[in-house]
Amino acid sequence: MKRLTSTQADFRTEFKRLLADRDSDTARVDGPVTEILAAVRSRGDEALCEFTNRFDRTNVTPATLRITPEEIAAACADVSPELLEALEVAATRIESFHKAQMPTDMKYVDAAGVTLGMRWTALDSVGLYVPGGKAAYPSSVLMNAIPAHVAGVGRIAMCVPTPDGVLNPLVLAAARRAGVTEIYRVGGAQAVGAMAYGTTTIAPVDRVVGPGNAYVAEAKRQVFGTVGIDSIAGPSEVVVIADGNNDPRAIALDLLAQAEHDPMAQSILITPDAGMADKVEQAVAKELETLPRADIARASWDAHGAIITVRDLDEAAGLVNEIAPEHLELMIDSPQPVFDRVRHAGAIFVGRYCPEAIGDYVGGPNHVLPTSRTARFSSGLSVFDFIKRTTFIEAQAESLRKIGPAAVSLAEAEGLDAHALSVAVRLAKLDGAR
Amino acid sequence: MKRLTSTQADFRTEFKRLLADRDSDTARVDGPVTEILAAVRSRGDEALCEFTNRFDRTNVTPATLRITPEEIAAACADVSPELLEALEVAATRIESFHKAQMPTDMKYVDAAGVTLGMRWTALDSVGLYVPGGKAAYPSSVLMNAIPAHVAGVGRIAMCVPTPDGVLNPLVLAAARRAGVTEIYRVGGAQAVGAMAYGTTTIAPVDRVVGPGNAYVAEAKRQVFGTVGIDSIAGPSEVVVIADGNNDPRAIALDLLAQAEHDPMAQSILITPDAGMADKVEQAVAKELETLPRADIARASWDAHGAIITVRDLDEAAGLVNEIAPEHLELMIDSPQPVFDRVRHAGAIFVGRYCPEAIGDYVGGPNHVLPTSRTARFSSGLSVFDFIKRTTFIEAQAESLRKIGPAAVSLAEAEGLDAHALSVAVRLAKLDGAR
Numbered sequence: 001m002k003r004l005t006s007t008q009a010d011f012r013t014e015f016k017r018l019l020a021d022r023d024s025d026t027a028r029v030d031g032p033v034t035e036i037l038a039a040v041r042s043r044g045d046e047a048l049c050e051f052t053n054r055f056d057r058t059n060v061t062p063a064t065l066r067i068t069p070e071e072i073a074a075a076c077a078d079v080s081p082e083l084l085e086a087l088e089v090a091a092t093r094i095e096s097f098h099k100a101q102m103p104t105d106m107k108y109v110d111a112a113g114v115t116l117g118m119r120w121t122a123l124d125s126v127g128l129y130v131p132g133g134k135a136a137y138p139s140s141v142l143m144n145a146i147p148a149h150v151a152g153v154g155r156i157a158m159c160v161p162t163p164d165g166v167l168n169p170l171v172l173a174a175a176r177r178a179g180v181t182e183i184y185r186v187g188g189a190q191a192v193g194a195m196a197y198g199t200t201t202i203a204p205v206d207r208v209v210g211p212g213n214a215y216v217a218e219a220k221r222q223v224f225g226t227v228g229i230d231s232i233a234g235p236s237e238v239v240v241i242a243d244g245n246n247d248p249r250a251i252a253l254d255l256l257a258q259a260e261h262d263p264m265a266q267s268i269l270i271t272p273d274a275g276m277a278d279k280v281e282q283a284v285a286k287e288l289e290t291l292p293r294a295d296i297a298r299a300s301w302d303a304h305g306a307i308i309t310v311r312d313l314d315e316a317a318g319l320v321n322e323i324a325p326e327h328l329e330l331m332i333d334s335p336q337p338v339f340d341r342v343r344h345a346g347a348i349f350v351g352r353y354c355p356e357a358i359g360d361y362v363g364g365p366n367h368v369l370p371t372s373r374t375a376r377f378s379s380g381l382s383v384f385d386f387i388k389r390t391t392f393i394e395a396q397a398e399s400l401r402k403i404g405p406a407a408v409s410l411a412e413a414e415g416l417d418a419h420a421l422s423v424a425v426r427l428a429k430l431d432g433a434r
Numbered sequence: 435m436k437r438l439t440s441t442q443a444d445f446r447t448e449f450k451r452l453l454a455d456r457d458s459d460t461a462r463v464d465g466p467v468t469e470i471l472a473a474v475r476s477r478g479d480e481a482l483c484e485f486t487n488r489f490d491r492t493n494v495t496p497a498t499l500r501i502t503p504e505e506i507a508a509a510c511a512d513v514s515p516e517l518l519e520a521l522e523v524a525a526t527r528i529e530s531f532h533k534a535q536m537p538t539d540m541k542y543v544d545a546a547g548v549t550l551g552m553r554w555t556a557l558d559s560v561g562l563y564v565p566g567g568k569a570a571y572p573s574s575v576l577m578n579a580i581p582a583h584v585a586g587v588g589r590i591a592m593c594v595p596t597p598d599g600v601l602n603p604l605v606l607a608a609a610r611r612a613g614v615t616e617i618y619r620v621g622g623a624q625a626v627g628a629m630a631y632g633t634t635t636i637a638p639v640d641r642v643v644g645p646g647n648a649y650v651a652e653a654k655r656q657v658f659g660t661v662g663i664d665s666i667a668g669p670s671e672v673v674v675i676a677d678g679n680n681d682p683r684a685i686a687l688d689l690l691a692q693a694e695h696d697p698m699a700q701s702i703l704i705t706p707d708a709g710m711a712d713k714v715e716q717a718v719a720k721e722l723e724t725l726p727r728a729d730i731a732r733a734s735w736d737a738h739g740a741i742i743t744v745r746d747l748d749e750a751a752g753l754v755n756e757i758a759p760e761h762l763e764l765m766i767d768s769p770q771p772v773f774d775r776v777r778h779a780g781a782i783f784v785g786r787y788c789p790e791a792i793g794d795y796v797g798g799p800n801h802v803l804p805t806s807r808t809a810r811f812s813s814g815l816s817v818f819d820f821i822k823r824t825t826f827i828e829a830q831a832e833s834l835r836k837i838g839p840a841a842v843s844l845a846e847a848e849g850l851d852a853h854a855l856s857v858a859v860r861l862a863k864l865d866g867a868r
Contacts (some may be wrong), residue, residue, distance in 0.1 A: 083847055089840035097550055103537060115784070116531055116798050121777045123811050137848050170847055206811040224655070225666055228811035232659055247863065253856035260852045292851045339826070343555045350549070350828035353860055357853040358829060361841040364550050365825035377557050377640040377662035379823035389813035391531075391799035392773070394784035395792060406523035407795040413517055413604055414571050417726045418694045419791040422687035426787055429681065 001284075001305040003277070006315055018306050019323060022235050022264055022372065033189045033218040040193035045200050051190040056132070056163045060185060062201050067167070067183040075169040076176055084173060090362045091142050091177045097364030098150040101383050112402045115394035120387045122152035125203070127195030127227075128180065129210035129220075130171060132161035132187050138174035139360060143367050143381065144210050145178035151386035156180050157205055159195060161187020187212075189219035196223035209385060211368070230385055234372035235264035238356055239323055239345075241316045241338060242280070242331040244273035246352060251276075252283035254329055254355050255305065256297045263299035268323065269307045270316045277307045317341035324375040327356045346375045397430050435718075435739040437711070440749055452740050453757060456669050456698055456806065467623045467652040474627035479634050485624040490566070490597045494619060496635050501601070501617040509603040510610055518607060524796045525576050525611045531798030532584040535817050546836045549828035554821045556586035559637070561629030561661075562614065563644035563654075564605060566595035566621050572608035573794060577801050577815065578644050579612035585820035590614050591639055593629060595621025621646075623653035630657035643819060645802070664819055668806035669698035672790055673757055673779075675750045675772060676714070676765040678707035680786060685710075686717035688763055688789050693734035694727040700738040702757065704750045711741045751775035758809040761790045780809045831864050 004014050039047035045062040052060055076084075107117035126148045130141055141158075148156050158175055160168070162185040175183060184202060186194060192212075198204030207228035208220055220229040238258040242251050255267035271277050284301060288294045310316050317338045320328060324344035332338065335350050342348065346369030349356050360367045368381035395403075404423045411419035438448050473481040479496040486494050510518075541551035560582045564575055575592075582590050592609055594602070596619040609617060618636060620628065626646075632638030641662035642654055654663040672692035676685050689701035705711050718735060722728045744750045751772045754762060758778035766772065769784050776782065780803030783790050794801045802815035829837075838857045845853035 083843055086840035086843035086847075089837065090844060093544075093546075093837070096544065100540060100542065100550070101552065106534060108534065110527075110530065110798070114797070116534070118535065118799070118816075124777070139844055139848065221655070221658070224658075225668070225808070228808070234659070247859070250856065250859050250863075253852050253859060256852040257850070257856045260850060287852070287855075292849070297852065335828075342824075343558070345824050348824060348826040350826060351830060353831045353834040353864075354827055354829040355856040355860065357845055357850075357856045358834070358837065358841055359827055360853060361844045362837045363548070363827040363829075364544070365552070365827060370822075374659070374662070375822070375824070377822060380825060382552075382823065384818070384823075388804075388809070388811060389816065389818075390776075390779050390782060390809070391814060392782040392784060393788055393793055393797040393799060394769075395788040395797075396785060397787045400787040400792070403523065403527070403792065403796045406520040407792055409517055409520035410524060410573055410795045411791055413520075414573065415726070416691070416694060416791075418687050418690040418721070418731065419794060421721075422684065422691045422789040422791045425681070425684050425687060426789065429684075430787075 001281070001301050001307065003307050005309045006311055015319070019373070021304055022266060029214050029218050030222070033215055033222060036189040037193040037219060037222055040190050040199065041197045048186060048190050048194050048199055051188065052161070052186045055188055056161050058162060058165050058185070065184050065186060065201050067172070067185055069181070071167060072172050072176060072181070072183070075167050075172040078169040079173045083170065087138065087142070087174055087177050090139065091146060093362055093364040094142055094146045095150060098147045098383050102150065113396065113399040114403065116392070118389045118391045120389055122154070122387050123206045124153070125155040125157065125205040126153050126386060127205035127208040128156060128158040129191060129208060129212050129216060130158060130160040131212050132163050136160065136168045136171050138170040139367065140211060141171055141174035142178055145175065145180050147366065147381060147383050148386045149179050151383040153386050155205070156182065157195060157202065158183045159186050159191035161185070161191070189215045192216055192219035192223060196227045207385070209381065230368070230381060231370060231374065231378050235262055235266065236326045236371045237266040237268070238327040238329065239268045239270060239320055239325040240329040240331060241270050241313065241320070242276060243271065243333060244276045245333065246276060246331050248276065248279035248283040249287070250355070251280045251331060252287050255280070255284060256287055256291060256301070257355070257357050258327070259297040259300035259305065260291065260293040263296055263303065265300045266304040267301060268305070268325070270310055270319060271307070272310050272312050272316065274309050277309050281307055313338050314341065320345060324373045326369045326371045326375065327359070329356055344375045346370045346380050400426055401430055435715070435735050435741065437715070437741050439743045440745055449753070453807070455738055456700060463648050463652050464656070467649055467656060470623040471627040471653060471656055474624050474633065475631045482620060482624050482628050482633055485622065486595070486620045489622055490595050492596060492599050492619070499618050499620060499635050501606070501619055503615070505601060506606050506610060506615070506617070509601050509606040512603040513607045517604065521572065521576070521608055521611050524573065525580060527796055527798040528576055528580045529584060532581045532817050536584065547830065547833040548837065550826070552823045552825045554823055556588070556821050557640045558587070559589040559591065559639040560587050560820060561639035561642040562590060562592040563625060563642060563646050563650060564592060564594040565646050566597050570594065570602045570605050572604040573801065574645060575605055575608035576612055579609065579614050581800065581815060581817050582820045583613050585817040587820050589616070589639070591616045591618070591629060591636065593618045593620050593625035595619070595625070623649045626650055626653035626657060630661045641819070643815065664802070664815060665804060665808065665812050668808070669696055669700065670760045670805045671700040671702070671757070672761040672763065673702045673704060673754055673759040674763040674765060675704050675747065675754070676710060677705065677767060678710045679767065680710060680765050682710065682713035682717040683721070684789070685714045685765060686721050689714070689718060689739065690721055690725060690731045690735070691789070691791050692761070693731040693739065694725065697730055697733035697737065699734045701735060702740045702742065704742045704744055704753060706744050706746050706750065708743050711743050715741055747772050748775065754779060758807045760803045760805045760809065761793070763790055778809045780804045780814050834860060835864055
């Protein structure tokens with residue numbers, strides 16, 4: 001963990017180093033992924049089952065690729081009523097927020113008499129990738145599937161690997177709550193290939209979303225164009241801005257909640273209160289003595305964690321814009337000025353009683369957020385990932401007379417004569433009709 | 435050109451073949467592009483100038499990479515007043531539409547007392563790629579730069595290759611009208627690399643947009659993640675739905691306006707009137723005798739063009755949804771029912787006096803649209819490419835008491851104890867305070 005003070009002489013250098021310290025190139029897996037995708041594209045189900053059985057130590061056939069309604073029901077029966085109720089709270093709130101997020105169509109007539117507008121329509125089909133094993137989070141199933149449903153997507157197919165044939169009951173319960181019933185027991189690049197290109201068993205989808213390992217990320221990158229994809233998630237991060245008026249243990253836990261995800265995660269505390277900085281540092285050390293995932297959290301905190309003492313909250317906001325963090329907590333008395341100054345962050349959690357973990361599960365906004373500084377140019381998952389725009393123009397004769405000649409001039413200047421003529425013949429007809 | 439009738443026995447087979455006939459894999463250029471990007475990333479301006487001088491037969495140095503204000507002014511002085519006025523008409527209309535497209539922020543308090551919302555913010559910087567030579571379209575400069583300006587992007591850098599050192603006056607005039615003054619005389623993968631990674635001369639941007647050749651497209655694919663990119667354009671297409679009440683020459687020119695872009699372009703006429711089908715076929719042949727770009731247009735029309743005779747307009751709308759065309763013209767009497775049934779199209783042009791070429795230049799909506807059936811899952815360029823969302827949640831003590839316990843349950847079920855504890859310690863504090 002790095003302790004920095006914004007007044008130290010080499011602060012800019014150290015801060016830049018902090019921003020770059022997770023930029024190392026990830027392992028290149030494009031070769032194997034290209035081969036897997038080509039095999040699935042040409043040999044379909046046969047290749048899909050081969051890879052699945054080899055990597056997941058299973059024995060699936062095209063006939064057993066899809067998880068049956070009976071298996072889903074049996075798995076859900078294993079989930080406690082308390083957890084089902086918690087899933088329900090989460091799902092209801094996620095639905096509600098994403099419904100509020102739906103944009104409206106636009107249509108107007110301008111001064112030239114041209115009708116202009118844009119219309120939103122849902123995608124026909126979406127493929128949802130869900131990681132297997134320890135990284136299988138039911139909350140992520142809700143966060144990916146519910147916005148697709150709210151957007152009006154007609155078909156949602158889900159792929160989840162089942163290493164050694166083991167199903168994850170809570171993942172299936174989350175899928176059921178989100179209305180997903182078409183679920184296949186496949187993972188990795190082969191699952192992405194099956195959803196993108198289609199096989200006999202798995203019909204192709206229009207867009208593939210959901211987190212995955214390096215192979216899944218590379219596969220999504222390679223099928224991009226054939227289908228749409230969501231952003232490719234990198235190591236994630238939190239910035240907590242906290243003043244002196246906080247429980248150091250609560251702040252420490254917020255930092256560790258990020259760190260316990262992944263040794264590559266990054267947790268940064270920014271505070272104008274040097275005493276709070278000390279207390280949180282001590283609290284983190286204490287929690288690490290008992291935290292079940294202390295090994296992962298400590299690796300992250302030691303390698304990438306930071307506590308930065310700043311002059312004031314305005315300076316803190318400026319640093320946040322350079323970090324462009326996935327998550328930002330504002331644990332301060334009057335958050336509005338900082339909130340207004342922050343331009344780049346995936347999601348902001350405001351108030352001492354709003355830790356980031358609320359947003360991971362039950363807040364309502366999506367927890368799939370831009371990582372690794374990509375909040376500079378991208379957004380979290382939303383209904384916008386599952387709809388697209390069609391623009392339209394409607395013009396009558398009089399409008400064409402007003403705006404057509406400029407189009408003819410520009411088309412001729414670009415050497416596109418059929419373009420120019422397609423407007424000019426209509427203008428000539430109008431002149432003839434006078 | 436293929437003539438099809440929806441009642442013919444093998445129609446489905448032939449129609450599917452039509453949809454797939456441009457799917458051949460494009461040449462792989464990932465190897466050379468990877469090398470170019472690595473060189474620009476490690477050696478910066480030096481590599482950028484080397485590649486530029488080699489590929490464009492120029493003699494640029496870091497000091498002359500940027501096109502000077504004097505060069506821009508001199509180039510603009512070469513543009514006729516008529517063309518400058520046409521550019522002005524186009525720019526004004528494009529600005530107006532994209533301003534109308536800007537979304538609004540959202541904020542509300544829900545039943546649990548939680549404040550929820552999302553806020554849109556502009557990107558800090560954008561890089562605009564403009565192709566050189568014959569494919570350098572001033573209209574594309576307007577279509578890419580104006581939405582970025584309207585969105586509020588602070589810095590727009592533009593790269594345009596200048597083969598043999600020749601500047602394109604109209605491209606520079608369009609850039610000036612769009613408010614772009616930071617322009618570099620570089621192109622290809624090396625320009626994309628410079629904008630993504632930055633060099634001493636060219637500061638890095640947050641997102642790279644704009645059309646380009648196979649090298650540019652592959653470079654954008656490879657830098658995706660470091661920066662955002664727009665969609666990668668493939669061969670484009672138009673579908674014209676026309677009834678019997680049209681001037682066959684006008685329809686023929688609309689089809690040829692698409693075909694004259696590229697031998698890979700695809701123009702499809704769908705009509706319920708077999709007589710109109712014959713007349714348009716003849717009119718296309720006649721126009722090809724005199725069209726300046728007849729070689730390109732004929733190659734496209736012969737290889738990929740189609741005229742489909744259908745039973746009725748409802749059937750036409752169904753076929754459009756399978757094609758998901760970049761452009762759709764509705765040259766029919768009562769367009770609304772077809773308009774309502776079409777779910778997948780980049781842009782729709784409604785009315786006999788609204789040919790697609792209007793949208794290319796002066797309509798207002800963007801002419802950068804999803805090609806090659808990607809309108810199934812993606813949208814045209816817009817202000818949404820230059821802004822991003824930050825979601826936020828603000829919760830006070832009472833709200834946490836309502837929604838916190840479900841978060842604790844789910845976090846524990848996912849084995850993320852620091853997540854659970856970060857909520858639980860705050861809940862415990864509330865209970866202690868009672």
